Amino acid sequence: MDLTLLRHAPPHREYHGCYNGHTDIPIDVTLFEHDKIQTLLHRQFDRIYSSDLQRCTATLETMGITEFTPDLRLREVRFKPSIEGKTFSQIEASEDFDPRFLDSMETWHHYICDESLSIFKVRILSFLDELNRDENVLICAHGGTIRMILSLLSPATEDTPLEYLGHITISLG
Numbered sequence: 001m002d003l004t005l006l007r008h009a010p011p012h013r014e015y016h017g018c019y020n021g022h023t024d025i026p027i028d029v030t031l032f033e034h035d036k037i038q039t040l041l042h043r044q045f046d047r048i049y050s051s052d053l054q055r056c057t058a059t060l061e062t063m064g065i066t067e068f069t070p071d072l073r074l075r076e077v078r079f080k081p082s083i084e085g086k087t088f089s090q091i092e093a094s095e096d097f098d099p100r101f102l103d104s105m106e107t108w109h110h111y112i113c114d115e116s117l118s119i120f121k122v123r124i125l126s127f128l129d130e131l132n133r134d135e136n137v138l139i140c141a142h143g144g145t146i147r148m149i150l151s152l153l154s155p156a157t158e159d160t161p162l163e164y165l166g167h168i169t170i171s172l173g
Contacts, residue, residue, distance in 0.1 A: 001172045002136045003153070005146045006040065008055040009062060010164040017087045019112065020055075020142075021079035027058045036165040037063055046135035049127075051075050056140040059165070068140070073127040076142035078115040124148045133172065 009027040010016065041063065048068035050056040053075055060068050083091060091097060091112070101111040109117045124145065131137060139149070143162060150158040154170045162168065 001131070001133045002169055003131075003149075003172060004040065004043070004045070004136075004138045004167055004169040005149060005162075006037070006059070006138060006140045006167040007143055007146060007162040007164055008051075008140055009059040011055060015085075018085050019079045019083050019087075019091070021076045021084050022053070023084055024053050024055075026054055027062070029058075029062060031164075032062055033165055037167070040138065040167060043138075044136065045138040047132070048138045048140075049074060050140040051142060051145065053142075055142070060140050071127060073123050074139065074141045074145055077109075077113050077120045077144045077148075079112055080114045083112045120148060121152070125152060128152065 009029075010031040011020070011025045012028045013031075015025055048060065048065060050060055050068050050070050051074040052070040052072045056074070057068075057070055060066075082094070097111075101107050106117060113120070115123075128149065139146075141149070146162055146168075147158055150160065150168070150170070153172060157168060157170065160168055
């Protein structure tokens with residue numbers, strides 16, 4: 001199985017650098033860099049999945065892909081209401097912010113997320129467990145979701161930064 005992970009297209013600039021999580025914001029088609037996805041358009045996928053949020057579904061539709069399965073398990077992690085939509089600078093300026101939250105991924109996750117790391121992991125695993133290992137699959141999702149998938153399936157690549165429309169393919173035996 002080849003699993004290709006595609007980060008969605010950029011939203012409007014006002015949302016760049018924000019913790020957007022479950023907020024269903026649109027992409028900005030004027031910022032869609034078609035050259036970044038050209039190699040994907042020439043590949044054959046047996047199945048295509050997407051987060052159900054419009055950042056992902058609209059990305060695939062802008063690519064001309066209309067046959068895909070949306071799945072809410074592919075959503076970004078759910079941030080706390082006090083974090084959702086804010087930039088790191090805004091979070092850092094919060095009264096309850098403590099720089100020690102940045103000491104580990106676990107403490108940072110606990111501080112910013114309503115969804116525990118273990119629940120997020122179980123959500124992603126439940127999706128991955130249903131994939132047919134004999135198929136080539138494309139998944140359009142969010143940065144945090146892709147990092148979680150990589151940490152579960154290919155830990156050596158989990159720190160690969162994916163900018164908007166960035167993609168990575170991993171082979172699974």
